[in-house]
Structure formats: C-alpha cells, structure tokens
Amino acid sequence: MWFRAEGSVGRWGFMLHRLTGLALSLYLGVHLVLLNQLRAGPGAWDAFVRLMRSPLILALDALLLGAAAFHGFNGLRLTLLGLGWAVRWQKVMLWASVVLAAACTVWVGARMICG
Amino acid sequence: MKAKAAMPSGSARGVLVWGLQAFSGVLLVAGIGLHWLAQHLVVEGGLRDYSQVVSYLREPLVLALETSFLVVVTTHALLGLRAILMDLGPTKRVERLLNLGLGLAGIGAVVYGIELTLELVR
Numbered sequence: 420m421w422f423r424a425e426g427s428v429g430r431w432g433f434m435l436h437r438l439t440g441l442a443l444s445l446y447l448g449v450h451l452v453l454l455n456q457l458r459a460g461p462g463a464w465d466a467f468v469r470l471m472r473s474p475l476i477l478a479l480d481a482l483l484l485g486a487a488a489f490h491g492f493n494g495l496r497l498t499l500l501g502l503g504w505a506v507r508w509q510k511v512m513l514w515a516s517v518v519l520a521a522a523c524t525v526w527v528g529a530r531m532i533c534g
Numbered sequence: 535m536k537a538k539a540a541m542p543s544g545s546a547r548g549v550l551v552w553g554l555q556a557f558s559g560v561l562l563v564a565g566i567g568l569h570w571l572a573q574h575l576v577v578e579g580g581l582r583d584y585s586q587v588v589s590y591l592r593e594p595l596v597l598a599l600e601t602s603f604l605v606v607v608t609t610h611a612l613l614g615l616r617a618i619l620m621d622l623g624p625t626k627r628v629e630r631l632l633n634l635g636l637g638l639a640g641i642g643a644v645v646y647g648i649e650l651t652l653e654l655v656r
Contacts, residue, residue: 437618444611451643457654461584468581477580484570491563498556527570531580 432493432513439490446483474532481528489520551613558610565603572596591655604647612636 456467470476496512499505505512572590574580582590591597616636624632 437614440611440614441618444615447607447611448643451647454647454650457584457587457650464584464587468579468583471581472579480574480580487566491559491566494556494559495563498559501552501556527575530575 428510428513432516433497436490436493436497439486439493442486443483443490477531478528481524481531484527485520485524488523489516492516492519551616555610555613555617558606558613561606562610565599565606568599569603588654591651597651597655601648601651605644608640608643612640 453467457464493513493516496509496516499512500509573582577586591600616632619632620629
C-alpha cells in the first residue's frame with residue numbers, strides 16, 4: 420500500500436505527496452463551504468475575515484501553503500519521472516521540493532503574520 | 535530506484551487519466567500561485583473584505599480565471615482521490631460507483647462555485 424513508506428526516499432516522497440493531496444482536497448471542500456459566508460452579506464463576511472486574520476489561523480494558512488508548494492513541486496517531479504525524464508535526478512528534485520516548500524512556508528508565514 | 539508514479543503503461547484510459555492529472559497539476563502550480571498572490575499576498579491583512587471580493591470578481595478576466603481555476607482544482611483533487619481509492623483494488627461495480635460519485639461531486643462543486651460567484655457579481 421502507498422502509505423507504507425518503508426524503503427526508499429522515493430516512496431517517502433510518494434507517500435507525502437498523497438498525504439498532502441488528501442489534506443489539500445479536504446481543505447478545498449472546507450474552503451468552498453466557508454465561501455458560502457459571502458451569501459450572508461458584508462457584515463457576516465467581514466466578521467469572518469477578522470476571525471481568519473488571527474495569527475493562529477494565518478500560521479495554519481502558511482502551513483497549508485507549504486503543503487500545497489510541496490505537492491506542486493513534487494507533482495512536477497513525479498510528472499517528469501512518469502515521462503521517463505530526469506530519472507537520475509529524482510532524489511535531488513525531491514529534496515529541492517522539500518526545501519522550496521519550507522522556504523515558501525517561512526516566507527509566506529512571516530509576510531502574512533508580521534505584515 | 536523505480537519511479538512509483540510512472541505513467542501507466544496498461545490501458546489507454548489509464549494513460550488518459552494520468553495525463554489529465556499531470557496536465558491539471560501543472561496548470562495548478564501556476565493557478566494556485568496566482569490565486570494566492572491575488573487573494574492573499576497583495577491584500578492588506580491577507581484576506582479581501584466583502585467589497586474587495588465583489589469588485590475583484592466583477593473584473594471579467596478575473597472571473598474567467600477564477601472559474602477556470604475552480605474547474606481545474608476540482609478535477610485534479612477528484613482524480614487524486616480516485617487514484618488513492620483505486621489503489622485499494624475495488625471491484626468493477628465499486629469502480630463505476632466511485633466514478634459516478636466523484637463525477638457528481640465535481641459537477642456539484644463547480645456549479646455551486648459558479649452560482650455563488652454569479653450571485654455576488656450581479
């Protein structure tokens with residue numbers, strides 16, 4: 420099964436890709452439901468936005484963006500591998516995905532929370 | 535080390551689904567970047583208030599981009615969920631039900647998103 424990640428680094432990358440994909444799919448559903456607040460008008464939406472601007476929520480947003488960044492960069496890696504391209508660089512690309520995702524999380528988190 | 539997510543070499547349908555998943559994923563790398571930039575990073579406080587949301591969505595190009603983004607992200611997410619569930623080895627009957635359920639969920643999400651958007655910009 421895909422969630423048994425024992426063995427190679429590549430399998431860890433694959434498992435992490437699926438876990439971040441599941442988390443992002445769940446978030447997509449929640450995000451669409453929360454957007455329904457817009458129907459209730461300016462008062463309800465602006466109160467909701469004030470709640471969403473709390474540092475804890477913004478930190479969670481930054482983590483979410485990190486998950487999306489990893490999923491995106493690693494997805495590009497998996498696409499290249501699927502096409503049989505750059506196979507010898509797959510470990511380097513996996514670590515690059517991790518580093519870029521971490522950098523995105525820190526940069527966006529700092530920007531969102533500190534302004 | 536073998537590439538686990540290599541393009542399926544079996545059925546034409548499998549290759550098509552893989553291709554659609556990969557293509558929508560590549561579009562999303564740009565789409566999510568743009569969405570995040572427009573909705574969160576360039577906005578003071580990280581989120582648009584009601585009037586900002588409405589005026590943003592009233593731009594025809596933005597409306598087209600956000601609607602396309604919704605279609606692509608929903609397609610990619612549901613194909614990803616399908617891939618995970620297919621790895622559990624469902625029977626043909628369950629696979630058909632799965633395809634139907636995910637297809638309906640996707641159509642529902644897109645119709646809901648478009649209807650909500652149109653209600654806001656009217």
